[in-house]
Amino acid sequence: MADLGLPSLEVRLPLPALARWRAGNTGLAGVWRFAAPLPGPSLVISAAVHGNEIAGALLLQRWLRDGVRPRRGTLTLVFANLAALDRFDPADPTASRFIEEDMNRLWAPELLGGPRRSVELDRARALLPVMAQADVLLDLHSMLWPSDPLFLSGPGAAARALGQALGAPPLVVADDGHAAGMRLIDHTRFKDGASALLLEAGPHWQPETLALMEQASARLLRHLGMAEDGAALPPEVALPSGRLARVTRTVTATTTGFTFLREFRGGEVVPRRNTLIALDGEVEVRTPHDVCLLVMPSPRVMRGHTAVRLARFEDPGEAATC
Template sequence: MTTQTGPASAGGSGQPRAGDAAGHAVRLSPPDLRPWLGGGLRGVVTRDSGLPGPHAALVALMHGNEIAGAVLLDSLLREGLSPARGRLSFVFANLDAFARFDAADPTASRFLEEDMNRLWAEEVLAGPPRSLELRRAQELLPFLRTVDLLLDLHSMLLQPVPILLAGRSEAALALAREVGVPSLVVADQGHPTGLRLLDHPHFARGPARALLLEAGLHWEPETVAVMREGTLRFLAAAGLLPPMPPPPVPARVARVTDTIVPASHRFAFVARFRGGEVIAEEGTLLATDGEREIRTPYPDCLLVMPALRPVRGHTAVRLARFA
């Protein structure tokens, strides 16, 4: 591998490399993570300032196909990013799914056996290791309990508008406002199908705090750029890097009020929503679910991450109201 590759080349040439049948272009190349896989806990690299301070962690590849986070962490590691105070850990979560990443079928490697970001309830983690993903979550758990501040790096299939998710924690919400990039901050309750890492009690009940950055479309260099800015601001807010000037646009907070979960197999959106849309009119029809109509419950309703193909029992879209 090269040792002096800048983030632009690590982030791909900007030319479409490949795409899947649905036309999702892949403009990033999966990085070579072999330099970071040695040591104690596989896929975890920790840099210690030697000075007192918090332990912050940056997590990539919770979803194996979301390679933008891995591109960024690989770049930051190669650039020699180290904390000025405390400790900084770089975590590559679902390495097994990432190993199967194929630009010709880039959505297939989100996970191998089950979604790793739905496994973070204590009772699930304490249960038998029923999948590769759960075994990996159990392997990472003792380490994660040592983390004070965590940023989980994700990307999206449809929604081009980046958002910073704070979960249910008011302390995390305050941190997200301070990070401020992206400027759209969403307080949410997660999914009916299981807890995400930021919902784990260690973070959700504090004093540790976790944020989830949905930085943009999956395989775009622009997504890596948003992640980089958000990550450096997160580390400054965490006190690991020197303070940064405030972001150009003040943060705007929206709270999820409704998680729309199809009750039938006949759920359909009335338009091709991508997420990030703000629907001005209260009562606007968004979707039908058999006989049920789903309408905006208030004016200026924010649509958060609609599913491409809504499935009964799984989140189809979340609705959020600006604070």
């Protein structure tokens, strides 16, 4: 069995400098809203739902500094978990993912409307009206373990089609979320009509991750007809439509002894069904079908958390093999 150590923890991005942007312009800290004179969609771009994922915060900071505004509709930029982001320390860069609990597992309506309180839950409740008015949501994230970038789509068909139309990154994965709690993109707002995409843009704290976030965000702005002429955005590049994969099984660790049999990278494809890839205590985890895409495997996973998602491509096409 593979004994996997932590990936590189080198922080190659500058720290976000949020003093100028902390207050927002909506009466809610960290939330900036810009409305164009022309009618159009309401686009929300959120960053730092996890406080150690600083690339998204750097992108929003850059767009605010450069005066990126919508040509039509409304653009809202959200620094989501400010309390955790404030604690980011390059000397211990994984420690500030959250203060009390994962903010991206708290978006079930019964939880948001319940009596329990925490730093993250209080912040999610405060942000809910912002998210509830979105026609389109792009939630910016990065990854600890090695994986190819991808979109995770919200529950509606429109989100899947939107991710494919953007094409950067070139993979959209449709899934049903985590057993540990509901993500922002899974909120009921995005089941009918409104679209939500979660961008997993690459490894934490790396310049290429920030570059992909900006490319994807700029493509989205242009796709919605919201980009101003001459805006400080990356140049437009023609790209093919992205591929769609649908999760067929979400593997949740049921023991503290979950172990992959070798090192797997997210985006790797296992060619044959019934291939043994992991052990959950004494229970074997095998691929349920041929050409099985491994989505964001986590070599060190706690019991009750997602270890890996197994997916099938919706389109035929050629897939890389492991």
